[in-house]
Amino acid sequence: xxxxxxxxxxxxxxxxxxxxxxxxxxxxxxxxxxxxxxxxxxxxxxxxxxxxxxxxxxxxxxxxxxxxxxxxxxxxxxx
Numbered sequence: 001x002x003x004x005x006x007x008x009x010x011x012x013x014x015x016x017x018x019x020x021x022x023x024x025x026x027x028x029x030x031x032x033x034x035x036x037x038x039x040x041x042x043x044x045x046x047x048x049x050x051x052x053x054x055x056x057x058x059x060x061x062x063x064x065x066x067x068x069x070x071x072x073x074x075x076x077x078x079x
Contacts, residue, residue, distance in 0.1 A: 010076050018069055019047045025072060036071055043068035 003011070005024050012021035022044035025032075032040065042054055046061035054061050 006076070009072065013072055013077055018065070018072070019044065021072055022047065022068055025068075031075065032071070039064050039071065040068045 005027070009021045009024050012018070012024070022040055026037070026040050026044050028037075042059060042061065043065040046054055046065060051061040054064070
């Protein structure tokens with residue numbers, strides 16, 4: 001039986017695999033506000049090797065990653 005995307009996200013978070021969790025979360029349209037989705041997108045792309053690009057735009061990528069992690073764990077691990 002195939003796991004739902006939400007179940008996969010929860011498992012990735014429990015395993016400490018934030019990058020994989022964010023790769024799924026960035027496809028979610030209704031669980032997050034526009035700003036939250038932007039944070040998740042930036043965090044994922046920063047972890048996937050594009051941090052220098054966002055830093056060149058003046059974005060603190062480490063802060064975005066921390067915010068995305070907090071968003072994900074608050075929403076999916078504190079149920």
